[in-house]
Amino acid sequence: MKKIAILGSTGSIGRQTLEVVQQFPEELAVVSLAAGKNRQAFLVQCIQYRPLVVSLETEEDAKWLKLQLAEQGLYPEIHYGIDGLVRVATCEEASVVVTALSGAVGLIPTCAAITAKKQIALANKETLVAAGHYVTKLAAEHEVSILPVDSEHSAIWQCLHGEDKKSVRRIILTASGGPFRKLDRTSLEQVTPAMALKHPNWAMGQKITIDSASLMNKGLEVIEAKWLFNLDFQDIDVVIHPQSMIHSMVEYGDGSILAHLGMPDMRIPIQYALSYPERWFNDLPRLNLTELMGLTFEEPDTERFPALALAYQAGKQGGSAPAVLNAANEIAVHAFLAGRIRFLEIPMVVDKTLQNHPPTNVSSLEEILFIDQWARTEATRILSNY
Template sequence: MKSISILGATGSIGTQTLEVMRSNSEKYTLIGASANSNYNKMIDIINEFKPKFVALMDDLAYHKVKTYCKDNNLNTEVIHGLEGLNTIASCDEADIVVTSVVGMIGLIPTLMAINSGKDIALANKETLVAAGDIVMDAARKNKVRILPVDSEHGAIFQCIQGNDKNNIEKILLTASGGPFRGKKRNELVNIMPHDALKHPKWNMGKKISIDSSTLMNKGLEVIEAHWLFEVSYDKIEVVIHPQSIIHSMVEYNDGSVIAQLANPDMKLPIQYALNYPERFNAVIPRLDFYKLNLLTFEKPDTETFRCLKLAYEAGKTGGNMPTIMNSANEIAVNLFLENRIKYLEIEKIIEECMNKFEYIRTPTIDDIIYTDKNVKKYVKNKYCK
């Protein structure tokens, strides 16, 4: 039986991870789970899975869950804040840690898990975007596996099995194109949050849905792919594939292209990451090739959706530039969701911060945290008046 901790257990990826665990309940046990403020869902998780630890970031949620466990004589230990995240990430009993919290808050707990010798099922994009060099170096030193949970990186991971990485000619990272595929800049001026949250294929959290609409989500995935698969940015190409059946491809030096296909459902890459190298019975509907009438591919429009171009620039520049880009995007998306800025101001803020903040070629973890804090403070002060 594999013991699992989930950082972000009540979010989209965390919820689907629990679904995978239910499908093979004799294979898994939940050791720890964290949430931000959704105490009702956390109480349901405690009642069903009986984890040893749970953590709540929000004060009210923490007290609600702690009181519930005390009143019902439950053995689950309830911990508050970052201390709780770090405890769940590094507890001795965990075999694998699913990092599905959104944002920079996932970086330190992920590093703690790695330094504690835990394998990582990685769904937190910001961890590798902001600190890819540091994280991958820690994983090598601790002989820890970073197993991708993103459908695209999970697909690439499957496509390289049994092959020499030195023979990779190109990674083809597929993208649905988001809800505004085919639109031009003048059509994006008055986009509202509810418009951008309507993803055509995937059921995701708010932040990731907005990132998908701007193509920043794909930009973050480009940087992740660089670190995960040790491939230069010149060998990572984004391909718009609206049907979201091919989840990514790898082209080899002999011209062969290997693709991973499946119905769009995050439970598949989650299951593969949890069980690697084994494959368990399907937890998603199987493809019916007689019903696949058409698979199409397009080049991304980086003039309309400039966030993808900015992500490539940040990745190639390296150092703390991806941190600057990521932090600016994170706060800008929040401001857009709060109706404080316009849709196209997201990319404007990112570019402004990339040009403004000090570049550090070889940042420490303290440099990364400092950069993140300062970028977000600057944007808040300027755009929240």
């Protein structure tokens, strides 16, 4: 039996991970859970799954949870904050840590889990965006596997399985294009948070949904793919695939392209990361090929959606630039959701932050965290002029 720790258990990926656990009670068990502010949903999870170690974002919520669980006769270890995330990620009984947090907050507990030799099921792409070189080196030193949970990276991982990686010509990440792929610039200027949160194919958290609408999510995935699969940026392409049935592809040197197809359901890649190297039967909805009305592909328009080009730029610059890109984007997205800036101003804030930061080499976690905080402060300063 695999024993699971989940960072971000009340978020979209966390909840779907627990659904997978429910389907396989003889193969999977939850031993530790961490969540943010959604304490009521977290209480229900703690009562249902009875983890040994739990954590919430604040001390106040942790004290509340302790009282609520005591009434149920449950007495797990209860923690809070970053220290709590680390404690959940390094729970002695856990063998696999699902990192389903949103944003760079996942970096410290993920590194702690790697140091504790836990297998990582990675759904927190920001960890590799901000610190890909450091994290992959740390994983190699501790002989820890990083298994992708994102549907696109899971697809690439599966298409590479059993193949000679030297024969890979390129990988092709597919993107839905989000809800605005046909809008002109004038229309994009009128986009509201409510409009941007209506993704046509996927049910996701707020931050990743906005990133999907701006194509920044695909840019972050490009950087993540570079580190997961040890590729150059020139070998990573993006195509818009509105139907979201092909989750990504690998083109080999002989001209063959292997594609991964499936329903747009995150429980499938989550399950594969948890079951690997096995595949388990499940009762999830199946893709009916005869009902498909066609599969189409388009070039991404980086004029209307410059975030993708910014991500390529930062990735190629390397060093501290991806961490700056990621942190500035988090600040800008939150400002957009709060109604402080317009949709098209998200990449503008990111671009200005990057321009104000000459990339430097980073070799330690402390340096990466310093750069992350600098970028957040700088992006906030830039926002004060809007």
